[in-house]
Amino acid sequence: MGYAVLKSAAPFTLHIRCENCLRDSFKVVEMPVGDDVPRDADELIESVFLEKIPFRCRPCDSVIGRLVGISGGGDPYAY
Ligand SMILES: [Zn+2]
Structure with missing residues (x-):
């Protein structure tokens, strides 16, 4: 299914830490x-x-999260 790659950019994975309970979660975008x-x-x-x-x-239903890293897309990146 290589042609599908040409139609859309690679998805990113966002690594997000909740500011309230400090749990890490991720979201594929x-x-x-x-x-x-x-x-x-x-x-x-x-x-x-x-x-x-x-x-x-x-x-915990908090809506405040801090981005702790991004992977996917191009090169893996974290800060
Ligand atoms: Zn939380």
């Missing part, structure tokens, strides 16, 4: 196709896509 779609983690961080991604911690 499928990128839409377009000229201004981020192709690697650095571009994703600088883009507006992150601001549109909702977060809700399942165990």
Whole structure:
């Protein structure tokens, strides 16, 4: 199914830590196709896509999460 890769960017995996209960969770984000779609983690961080991604911690229902790492897309990236 190699042709599917050409149609859409690779999905990113966001690693998010809940600010309330400090549990780590992750969220897979499928990128839409377009000229201004981020192709690697650095571009994703600088883009507006992150601001549109909702977060809700399942165990404690907090909506405040801190991004602790991103994988997928281009090279793995963490900070
Ligand atoms: Zn939580």
